[in-house]
Amino acid sequence: MAKQINVALIGNPNTGKTSVFNQLTGLNQKVGNYPGITVEKKEGICKLPRGLKAHILDLPGTYSLNASSLDENVVIELLLNKSDKDYPDVAVVVSDVENLKRNLLLFTQIKDLGIPTILVINMADRMERKGISLDVDLLEERLNTKVVLVSARKNTGIDELKEAIINYRHISDEPCVNASVIAPEYFDRLRKAFPKQSLYKLWLVITQDVNFGNINRKEITNSDHFDTKSHTELKKLQHKETILRYQFINGVLKETMKVDASSAKDLRSRLDRILTHKVWGYTIFFGILLLIFQAIYSWSSYPMDLIDETFAFLSEWTKTTLPAGAFTNLIAEGIIPGLGGIVIFIPQIAFLFFFISILEETGYMSRVVFLMDRIMRKFGLSGKSVVPLVSGTACAIPAVMATRNIESWKERLITILVVPFTTCSARLPVYLIIIALVIPDRAVWGFNLQGLTLMLLYLLGFGVAIGSAWILNLILNIKNRSHFVIEMPNYKLPMGKNIAINVVEKTKSFVFGAGKIILAISIILWVLASYGPGDNFNNASEIVSEQYDEQSNITEDELDEEIASFKLKNSYIGIMGRGIEPVVAPLGYDWKIGIAIISSFAAREVFVGTLATIYSVGSDEEETIKNRMAAEINPILGGPLFTFASGVSLLLFYAFAMQCMSTLAIVKKETNTWKWPVLQLVVMTLFAYFVALAAFQLLK
Amino acid sequence: MKRTLADLKRGERGIIKEFSEENIPLKLLEMGCLPGNEVEMLQMAPFRDPMYLNINGSHLAIRREIALLIEIDLISLHG
Numbered sequence: 001m002a003k004q005i006n007v008a009l010i011g012n013p014n015t016g017k018t019s020v021f022n023q024l025t026g027l028n029q030k031v032g033n034y035p036g037i038t039v040e041k042k043e044g045i046c047k048l049p050r051g052l053k054a055h056i057l058d059l060p061g062t063y064s065l066n067a068s069s070l071d072e073n074v075v076i077e078l079l080l081n082k083s084d085k086d087y088p089d090v091a092v093v094v095s096d097v098e099n100l101k102r103n104l105l106l107f108t109q110i111k112d113l114g115i116p117t118i119l120v121i122n123m124a125d126r127m128e129r130k131g132i133s134l135d136v137d138l139l140e141e142r143l144n145t146k147v148v149l150v151s152a153r154k155n156t157g158i159d160e161l162k163e164a165i166i167n168y169r170h171i172s173d174e175p176c177v178n179a180s181v182i183a184p185e186y187f188d189r190l191r192k193a194f195p196k197q198s199l200y201k202l203w204l205v206i207t208q209d210v211n212f213g214n215i216n217r218k219e220i221t222n223s224d225h226f227d228t229k230s231h232t233e234l235k236k237l238q239h240k241e242t243i244l245r246y247q248f249i250n251g252v253l254k255e256t257m258k259v260d261a262s263s264a265k266d267l268r269s270r271l272d273r274i275l276t277h278k279v280w281g282y283t284i285f286f287g288i289l290l291l292i293f294q295a296i297y298s299w300s301s302y303p304m305d306l307i308d309e310t311f312a313f314l315s316e317w318t319k320t321t322l323p324a325g326a327f328t329n330l331i332a333e334g335i336i337p338g339l340g341g342i343v344i345f346i347p348q349i350a351f352l353f354f355f356i357s358i359l360e361e362t363g364y365m366s367r368v369v370f371l372m373d374r375i376m377r378k379f380g381l382s383g384k385s386v387v388p389l390v391s392g393t394a395c396a397i398p399a400v401m402a403t404r405n406i407e408s409w410k411e412r413l414i415t416i417l418v419v420p421f422t423t424c425s426a427r428l429p430v431y432l433i434i435i436a437l438v439i440p441d442r443a444v445w446g447f448n449l450q451g452l453t454l455m456l457l458y459l460l461g462f463g464v465a466i467g468s469a470w471i472l473n474l475i476l477n478i479k480n481r482s483h484f485v486i487e488m489p490n491y492k493l494p495m496g497k498n499i500a501i502n503v504v505e506k507t508k509s510f511v512f513g514a515g516k517i518i519l520a521i522s523i524i525l526w527v528l529a530s531y532g533p534g535d536n537f538n539n540a541s542e543i544v545s546e547q548y549d550e551q552s553n554i555t556e557d558e559l560d561e562e563i564a565s566f567k568l569k570n571s572y573i574g575i576m577g578r579g580i581e582p583v584v585a586p587l588g589y590d591w592k593i594g595i596a597i598i599s600s601f602a603a604r605e606v607f608v609g610t611l612a613t614i615y616s617v618g619s620d621e622e623e624t625i626k627n628r629m630a631a632e633i634n635p636i637l638g639g640p641l642f643t644f645a646s647g648v649s650l651l652l653f654y655a656f657a658m659q660c661m662s663t664l665a666i667v668k669k670e671t672n673t674w675k676w677p678v679l680q681l682v683v684m685t686l687f688a689y690f691v692a693l694a695a696f697q698l699l700k
Numbered sequence: 701m702k703r704t705l706a707d708l709k710r711g712e713r714g715i716i717k718e719f720s721e722e723n724i725p726l727k728l729l730e731m732g733c734l735p736g737n738e739v740e741m742l743q744m745a746p747f748r749d750p751m752y753l754n755i756n757g758s759h760l761a762i763r764r765e766i767a768l769l770i771e772i773d774l775i776s777l778h779g
């Protein structure tokens with residue numbers, strides 16, 4: 001059997017690499033990470049004619065082989081390492097017909113590495129509108145390679161590209177620019193010192209700060225056949241090289257490309273005048289944020305309710321159908337709700353990525369960066385951090401995933417670390433019930449105090465997120481070499497296929513990446529809450545029934561509730577909750593709240609339900625639970641447990657503590673290490689503890 | 701008077717002068733910001749930072765601190 005042809009798709013950002021990749025592979029693709037780093041790795045299989053197959057790699061966008069970010073390092077490391085299993089048999093450089101001049105810079109570099117290189121000129125459908133005509137045959141001759149005109153959008157030229165891939169052996173691997181003329185003497189000595197190596201490869205090894213498979217940088221620079229050049233000298237030479245390449249490209253394009261500017265219709269400048277305007281630009285962006293927020297906050301609640309009901313039904317059904325026993329309980333109360341806890345996030349993730357894909361596809365996201373850069377830069381964030389921060393107000397899980405399109409790793413990491421401070425919707429039920437308990441329902445200067453408190457909590461979450469970003473920016477020691485040079489791509493109608501594939505990919509990566517951890521932790525939590533040591537737990541029903549023996553006026557239901565409450569108190573979680581009472585007492589809480597806080601780790605909104613079980617009110621009616629909470633007595637201080645002081649303390653604790661295992665799981669997935677989620681857990685929870693402590697001690 | 705990219709007003713154009721400035725990122729050169737090429741100021745964010753330019757056909761946004769390093773000759777609109 002013939003071996004698969006290894007193909008690498010390379011090109012500037014926004015030239016349509018991913019669109020071409022999607023056309024070649026369809027859903028036959030998988031997304032992972034490059035080992036040890038968090039750059040997304042997209043690969044897929046493409047069926048070629050005559051029963052052949054190609055392995056396609058969609059490399060991160062890069063402007064040249066002079067790497068200035070992690071993403072770009074990936075490209076050059078692959079191209080310099082012949083022993084890499086993904087080392088391409090043939091490179092496909094994807095270019096945009098409207099930016100051909102700039103795109104060809106990268107093409108000439110790759111060709112000079114001696115790799116057979118096909119040039120795809122994409123977006124051919126736009127040539128007419130832009131008045132561009134090309135002499136493809138002459139271009140092939142001048143560049144000494146195969147050139148394919150493609151429109152990924154109209155799906156034209158793809159078959160020709162497949163044919164070119166099959167015939168890659170016929171493509172010349174001769175270089176097209178002789179880079180050594182920028183410093184002939186220097187390159188001469190280099191050639192003499194390492195006669196077996198490709199000259200341009202050596203040059204790249206000397207100028208780049210990346211890891212190489214088999215060429216050792218030290219070996220070259222320490223060699224005494226020539227004096228090492230200083231950093232400044234090297235940079236000068238790189239300038240010279242760039243100019244040389246552009247001279248070559250300009251010469252080629254002069255002969256082969258004609259642009260009739262008069263027939264070009266410019267939608268871009270008209271749209272930009274509005275969308276990047278000092279007033280309208282921000283107004284429109286704000287409106288779009290509002291729309292996204294509305295979608296993940298309120299539209300997704302319908303499918304989420306449906307998921308909730310379906311899993312509750314499944315759980316009930318399993319319980320009644322399977323024979324009663326520990327195993328059935330594990331499935332019905334542990335595993336099914338655990339799975340439900342994963343699936344429940346899908347609507348929000350899908351909605352958010354639907355919108356983000358549209359923003360990216362249309363080219364609008366770059367305008368967002370332009371508008372927000374100055375403000376966000378002060379806090380060590382990127383202009384693109386705005387979208388995750390705002391969507392974090394609905395849920396931190398999709399928000400953390402949405403940081404993927406932030407190029408600078410430092411800015412992305414800071415965004416991931418601070419997003420969980422924003423007030424997600426799971427905090428809302430907790431806030432509402434506590435506010436109703438301890439904040440008077442009164443108007444001051446026309447504002448309802450309860451509403452005002454809620455708003456303050458939202459602002460507080462956002463403020464702390466921004467503030468901690470500022471601190472992290474000062475203390476995180478990560479080299480940030482990427483310069484702020486943002487390309488503003490042309491506006492385009494989004495491609496449905498790209499959006500659909502993106503939404504499916506993101507959802508899959510959540511379910512199979514973070515899902516495992518979420519399922520595992522929710523089963524552990526369930527076991528801790530459903531089992532307990534000793535007689536108290538095991539004989540709960542007898543003990544409780546005995547207590548109520550004489551009082552005959554207790555109904556069956558009330559008795560069941562009392563038993564459930566007694567069981568929870570004596571379960572492992574109950575014991576842990578009572579164990580931490582000394583720790584939480586200074587915050588104004590009792591052991592019951594302690595239990596509720598521990599169970600909140602599954603999801604914050606569990607707080608209310610857990611208290612309902614402990615108080616054995618057996619009803620989800622908020623009024624009932626609220627009245628019962630109001631009647632609680634503080635075990636140490638006497639008087640009501642939920643006072644203004646303890647209420648505020650609890651609100652602050654929920655505002656700042658990292659209590660969401662799903663967020664931790666997705667942060668682990670996105671950062672590829674446990675270091676950052678553990679840091680979040682420890683720092684946020686300690687911070688929450690001390691703020692709550694201070695609040696209670698000052699207010700009581 | 702020394703004129704830089706940062707001095708351009710919206711809609712104004714200029715020609716990039718010879719430069720040897722160390723701090724100009726290579727990336728900018730690779731995107732077409734080379735001596736002799738034409739630039740046009742398209743849009744400025746509040747406080748004139750960042751700036752949105754058309755450099756030799758490439759549409760780019762760069763920060764003011766970098767724009768200040770690139771000297772230009774203004775193309776006069778009135779002849």
Ligand SMILES: Nc1nc2c(ncn2[C@@H]2O[C@H](COP(=O)(O)OP(=O)(O)O)[C@@H](O)[C@H]2O)c(=O)[nH]1
Nearest residue numbers: 013014015016017018019123151152153361495
């Ligand atoms: N008109 C047109 N637009 C395209 C074509 N191919 C891709 N696009 C659009 O170009 C933009 C960038 O595409 P993408 O595949 O994400 O580029 P990448 O950054 O190189 O992966 C998207 O808005 C695509 O919809 C094409 O052949 N014609």
Ligand SMILES: [Mg+2]
Nearest residue numbers: 014017018019
């Ligand atoms: Mg892409």
